[in-house]
Amino acid sequence: MTNREQSDNKFGRKAIQVEEAQARLMNYAGAMEAETVPLEQSLGRYLAESIAAPHPFPAFNRSGMDGYAVVASDTENSRDGGMVWLKVVDNIPCGAVPAGAIIPGTAARIMTGAQVPEGADAVVMLEVTETRDLDGIPHVGVRKPIPSGRNITPLGYELKQGEQVLAAGHKIAAGDIAVLAAFGVHDVPVIRRPRVGVFATGSELLDVKEPLQPGKIRNSNSPMLEALVREAGGEPVMLGAIADELELARSKVHSALETLDLVITTGGVSVGDYDIMGDLVREEAGDMLFNKIAMRPGSVTTAAVRGGKLLLALSGNPGACFVGFQLFARPVIASMQGASESFLPEWTVVLGKDYPKVNNYFRFVRGRLEVRGGSIYAYPAAIDESSVMVTIKDSDCLIIVPPEERGLSAGAKVRAIILP
Template sequence: MADREAKSDKFMRKVLQVQEAQNRILAHIRRLERETVPLEEAQGRYLAENIAAPHPFPAFPRSGMDGYAIVAADTEKCPGGGEVWLRVVDNIPCGSVSAGAIIPGTAARIMTGAQVPEGADAVVMLEMTETREVDGVPCVGIRKPIASGANVTPVGLEVSQGETVLAAGRKLAAGDIAVLAAFGIAEVPVLRRPKVGVFATGTELLDVKEPLQPGRIRNSNSPMLQALVREAGGEPVMLGTIPDVLDLARSKLQTALETCDLVITTGGVSVGDYDIMGDLVREEAGDMLFNKIAMRPGSVTTAAVRGGKVLLALSGNPGACYVGFQLFARPAIASMQGAAELFLPEWTVILGVDYPKINNFTRFVRARLELRDGSVYAYPAAIDASSVMVTIKDSDCLIIVPPEERGLAAGAKVRAIKLL
């Protein structure tokens, strides 16, 4: 998006486009130190370095089924209707290795996954054979020709030795854990999880455990941010709630910046008489990154740098707080961990119903996705106001409505940010 700045109000707010705001934050984010964690604790962590295969996989020729390991050339005379009988000289279960080589005229009973013995170049499935004893020696009969390599998984079919199997910056999922285990990597190099300080401002806020009081609301933003930080791979450091007292907020902020890698606040960034976070940021204006973004909800989202740490002040409105985290905090937390992909994926989807709202700023609309007739549709939340909290739980994407759109009709193709 183009960087369009314009002075706006008495607070000297300058309107910044979302992408430029993201870039300004990321320019001040530092990659954290690497550490090593046990394999069983590596899920959800980001790799600090490329992982190369220490050996081929599979490391030995492997039987693809239960049957008999044979020399394929022994079956060449089968097309004429003849039946080949081979002496069974070994029985190879999984985890065992044959004591000798297979030579023409012999075969070895073998189980799925077992190492194919030296000399054998094919495995014939059990259902294609019959057995009998000849002079007390077990034999197996084969009626059809078998091609060399049939039902044998060769060495290195999946991965060659030295090949990169997992790249630095990858977020480790269950399949990646399986790969690491298969190659005997019990200690995994990852980047440290960032400590993210979270506190809310507002005299009106009650703790979750407190009974409702006239004119006051429970603090739902802090628990939501705590969960979002964890989802993004960070370690939330919960710093509680601060009433609208400037000195107290200043002290709490300083402590957070000294002990955390990133600080997120919610509330106090609007233009009201008691919006103290805006006042705190303006105290050291040279450190401000931005204090107004061309977006809805959350246009008053503010960011600054203090002591080399980023302070991200999100709106106190739940909807705006949620969107602001996804757009600005999540990429910052990912960048600290060396993530290869910093931003949530964007899809092109079909708008399920009319969206008539008109805005001067880009709007990020909470919505749910639905797969219908092979196409993905997005349905905006019925109530999408910045202050609305309940529809967050029903949303799995954010529809992006550019300011030049003067209302959208059902069936229109729109971009949507897929929420994880």
């Protein structure tokens, strides 16, 4: 029996697949309650309910040109090169209401975006007209016929009253804000952002502001997780770093779970003598969801439920912490906001260079994407060890390398998870 197998037996570890681990977490990732926020604060939030159009859009027949609103049949007489003269009876700027209907033989000067008057069924663009006064009355001359409906956006062309504008669970982007504003939705129903506690364990950790000391490292995982939680839409609550003391960790975790919606830790989940998070989760084994996943990096990722709330313990290795967040924490945070799609998108891409490593588990390799010759290529990071931090900043995807492969050659089709 190998040392790893002995350790796994000691810690009661039994590896489950990534999809199974995700499913177990999502069972406890129900949406938070709804709240209402001002439109200007809704960017990046998830809609709590579907939004229907309170009125048609546009709400009137709208001119698509600067020109003249006319009765299209009046222009037929210009078909053979003649000029049709129409009496101008109105001038309609944007925001104005037409003075009256247009009848055969008349026209109205109109601006782009203005309301087309009743009776008019086309707008002649200004460039193909002439103007003159006849007996002191302004007239417009039309040089060629125009079909009915030309240069008019009809009432309800984009959306009819009662049609769905945005679906519940939709993440609001800039274009959505424009649409909501156009319909007068100034207060937006969204799901509350989850409050996510983040702390690191390890007696070796220094604060970012502290000078480097022999045998110590600065705590880079906590700031990274803070940024990742914000990026995922959560509200991070930073709980600092604690030494490898079980009682202190227990107190901190219990306190956080009482007041927060989710707790994420980094470090202390391996099989060493000072890996306290593994010990802490095993204290209440009935609440443990898993403590080993058939993946690299981050196989020791651990999760438990305490008081109906999730505790997710990620590896202390930076690369494994980053990958574990993307695969497990991000979808949980999205689901807690009512997202219609919680998981990151997955594409089929072309492997840009050889990947020679042999894998017993699925491996999630940090990589970068490049578009070349109409195809998307993914290039594995030069250094992708679990403990390596620097390549995180250069990665925009996770290349999925299946197990039992004897290495992959450049040009192979592979799946890749696309990072935000």
